[in-house]
Amino acid sequence: MVNKSIDVVTVGHALVDIRIVVNEFPTIDLESKVLNQSWGSGGSAVNVAIGVRRLGMKSSLIARVGFDSFGRIIVDELLREGVDISGLRIGFTQTGFTIVAINNRGEIMMYGYKGAAEELVPDDISEYAISRARWMHIASLRLDTTIRAIELARKHGLTISWDPGRVLASQGLSNLKDIVANVDYVMLNEKEARLMTGIDDYREAVK
Template identity: 35%
Template structure:
């Protein structure tokens, strides 16, 4: 039996979340927030916590600074049941920080990469790949292509599936070099803006169809509109979003990822995986601060039952 169900790879940082901001300030100007919250953040850390709450055995591969935030995160991850064994502590660089400006509809970010910038796919050792059922990678970049290809070969040999959520391209260049890497990926999980960027297609269904030539399963997150997915047979599925009293969308995409991967590893259909992902993403928006609203397995199933989305096999 393998030690882990999922190993997540990528960022960990505090999210400092300002809510109720009506507009972003121009230089030399000031705007006021209704409230502020601080929580653990970063795509890999959030997804790891989401998966652990759903009952899976999870490890996080990441990098922190030897500072207040980083050391407190080690304690929090342990409390959440996420293995911290593969987290590197850097003494000369601070833990990364993200400031989020959010309302009930969407959010924007300012990020200091800090220790996250030192992460490399080389931090995933070969033995760790053998000891997990699934790898979720959030820190891929074109300069790490060679190591990613090595990882994918080992993963295939040991029946390890791979998902990828590459995140926002600040320069909006949308390097097409990622496409060769996606051919080795089982699940690609962009949001609608990223999907349009990498595909070069304005229509979201055309973007999905384009991406289906690469990763085995492509999933596009559509915020309140739910999500769509397409497999290697070009079969497209759409699952509507859930109506909830949303207060903060920070971390919703990561919670969706956790839900989808949870469904995938439990043998659910593609449509069921979308429904579970949508439910996790929706529930995460009902509390302030990344993982605060992430559900455990019981809460997830109760929510699906209330919304008449019964999850029979």
Template identity: 30%
Template sequence: MTVPTVLCAGHVNWDVTLCLDRLPAPDGEARILDQQSAGGGSAANVATGLATLGVETALFGSVGTDENGHLVRRALDDAGVDCVPLVTVDADTTVKYLLVGTDGEVMVLGNDGANESYAATDLADGTLSATDHLHLTNQDPATARRLAERAVDAGATVSVDPGRRAGERDFTPTLALADVVFYNEREAPRAADRPPRDDPPGYIRVVTRGADGAAVDTPDGSHWSRDGVDVDSVDTTGAGDAFAAGFLSVVLGTEDPEYDRALTVGNACGALATRERGARVRLDPDAVRRLSDAD
């Protein structure tokens, strides 16, 4: 197995996590039990997870010139993520407010901020030629498509995680270029790759099911499924990103991917993410190994 070089592209946020005694109903109120601030954004979360698992990883997205932007860059640098492709624009860094109930379930509020203030042309020509794999998360679909086209032209493989807005934004042209696509169980039924069709999609389809684990379907009709890892969960924010990092760390650089092992490692990474507050977690390889081996 070779160690791949991965470029993650998409949202880079500053997250404010509010831990509540319950998620409020409409016209309801909840009490804040705790709060914290840290870096977030799906692309940045996956990049951090991969870097801490020992995968050489860079990040392409946009942050602002404000203090939050500086804090985001510092945290990514500390985690070992290459931020050279990261674009800085004259705007406020995107802030997301994560409302977390005592059962770990999450609601998200956000503003647009500096996110998606970049174009595919902002990525230097030589970056993708030095990249083995491009991981795309939620972003402008036209930008995602162009990045995927450039990656394919450069000989890199592509994975896509459309995220919460999978049913709102049309990623169909990008999915047609993908090797791997990630959904969670809520996103999958409304995803853009599910129009009526007789032929299966031409990519590996990974669906995460939270505490119930995850499954993989391949274009040849093969199916793998693994149960989740039983841990005391306090916050499910970013668990899917941690899963994607773990899954990719196993399958990239291999000619014959071990999907059963990739699901086991991905589930372990996702479980570790739920044991901490906030969306971004450093995935300690020893802790991942212990959970994976115990599964």
């Protein structure tokens, strides 16, 4: 019997977040002064894996990064946080990144390049990493790889939570019903619930 030594294995995007703070978003051909900036690992799967560790539990990550400086930023931070990276895959496509701009009203603009993160294919999913975990959280992951992760999680008796994100949610419930039916928890914000169901009232969308 496999030792269940990992509390949560996360599957999804590993990106670098480039965060900037400005007074106002510039219009075309204008520049806005950056008041503050920071860099660091991001992507939903990475964020959850690190959050689990900071709550005192053990986590593992299944994702893909590139063989580049951004990939190294992600690997270094995961190691510092104590996240198991035995399921991390490294390729030659550039590591994905997101530029996040925040203005003085707390509004956000984002520019995203998924890069290597979106190249996590079904065959990349580590059954070993899954077999050691009790819970799987899938975040913003392409459909074919999501389905494979669910199959392996069910095989090894994991509880499964799924956060499709805005892009997948916009595909609609009819295209996602097989996933919804095979996970234990669907995690949506109000906008994602509306995108997935076409219903404005989130309480009705949940039904």
